[in-house]
Amino acid sequence: MTPAGGPQPGGKMAANVMHFARLLRRAGLPVGPSDMLAAQEALGLIDIGRRDHVRTALRTTMVHRHEHEDLFNQAFVMFWRDPELARTAAAMALLEAAKEKRPERAPPGSRRLAEAMASPQEKRPRPQDEPPQIEADMTVSERERLQQMDFEAMSAADIANAKTEIRRLALPLSLHRTRRLRPDPAGPHVDLRATIRSSLRHGGEILSIDSSRRVTRPPPLVALCDISGSMSRYAQILLHFLHAVANDRDRVSVFLFGTRLSNITRQLRHRDPEVAFQLVAHAVPDWSGGTRIGEALSLFNRNWARRVLGQGAVVLLITDGLDRDGATGLAENMERLHKSCRRVIWLNPLLRWDGFEPKSQGIRAMLPHVDEFRPIHNLASLRELVETLSRPSNPRAMDAWRVAL
CATH class of the missing domain: 3.40.50.410 (von Willebrand factor, type A domain)
Structure with a gap:
């Protein structure tokens, strides 16, 4: 199948789609290899010269939740460099000059997107002739130190690490029995109503006894x-x-x-x-x-x-x-x-x-x-x-x- 207009995307376009997917993944969106392949296939079916068509194709294949659309739109403008962005910004600046300047809150996700756009620092390779030296005298695991540190004494970096640890915590609650019953062939309670209802399928003759069990669920x-x-x-x-x-x-x-x-x-x-x-x-x-x-x-x-x-x-x-x-x-x-x-x-x-x-x-x-x-x-x-x-x-x-x- 050939594109609706323009050449088949490949070369730099394929590399750009891969880098754009990596940017979205660093910003927190769940974009995997299958999404990148689907985006490549979608770009092959549209007119590459239409920016709105490209945005729709990428959003359809890479965004799976409604709350991720705003972050995707910001990333699309920043990565693909909207040519109308400078003209729009100049017009908005002229309009805002006549009004009182008020600080506006950055849209949600802009901080993460800015961090994702920043290129990661390259680590210098260690010389091969120098063996790594590890000082193990009186050292404490960083994770163990973080576990015992008071929240009030944490620095900004410690708080960021603590938030990551908190998201990994699972909260189990003991199950409690409710008044509701659910059908269960091995349940301890005889369900007389279900038994009579099933007997009507056989002319009123009871061939089996239905049973039920109380539903258990964690409390509010x-x-x-x-x-x-x-x-x-x-x-x-x-x-x-x-x-x-x-x-x-x-x-x-x-x-x-x-x-x-x-x-x-x-x-x-x-x-x-x-x-x-x-x-x-x-x-x-x-x-x-x-x-x-x-x-x-x-x-x-x-x-x-x-x-x-x-x-x-x-x-x-x-x-x-x-x-x-x-x-x-x-x-x-x-x-x-x-x-x-x-x-x-x-x-x-x-x-x-x-x-x-x-x-x-x-x-x-x-x-x-x-x-x-x-x-x-x-x-x-x-x-x-x-x-x-x-x-x-x-x-x-x-x-x-x-x-x-």
Whole structure:
């Protein structure tokens, strides 16, 4: 089959398609060898001189998700050098000169695309006559050091590595039996209705007994995360964990609270983390502000508890317990929250200190109404949380804290 117009793509065009696919892959799009071959075949069926046809052909073969279209469009313009881009930019500059200049936020994915466009640094080859020298005295694995480092003490490079480790964490939850039944030939329950229905196919004669089994599924997970000034650094990193959990399993609800309560479940459903966090930034106006834990829990109990705490939900309460309003209404709302769910796990970064004591009014009001009290300040504590959620709760684990009250 010959192209609709223009020569058969080959030579430099084939190499350019390969480099463009590599650019998309470095930017985070799942483009494989089969997609490159499909793009080559698609370019052979269109008019190469039509830019819109080339864009459509490449987008059809290389983009598999709707959320990747914006990143693809930016990459296409940057890689193939739109000839109208300079003319459009000059016209926009003339229009913007008459208006007040305002800083505009870069579109989602532009930072990753810029990093992908940058050519990777070439490593200098080691001389063959010099054997590699490894100093093993008093060295610690970089990954082990990262596991024990406090989130608040991490540099920008450490935070980037920590986010990569967080995305690899899987969150297992113990299965719970529901009221629903599903057909199962080896089930322990006799399904009388299904038995009679199947007997009608044989003139009312019962030839077999149908059975069923109760459906088991993980319980809903609800996260209430504090984003006040004292918790902002931890919340920024833990949001990557909550984003990975929200995209890995269903029935996950995430709320942020500072001076008000914000539901960001819909924003975190976006698979691209950069786009999801930009949506969260627009939806949450009180980041790094004060803390009103009692008022936030009151709003949650009144507006959201009946919607998201059904079927034995597990609640992750992420806060340091330092309330600006003291303990006003905190004990009552914590008691109601505890009675509305199966399990409340309080994650407090202050537990990283060995000499921590529950002396503040907010912590003393909240402790009697939680099932587990755990630290959350580094990757090691986050892995322990993942292991804890896969096991049933231990009521005796809170005895020492209750005695301290």
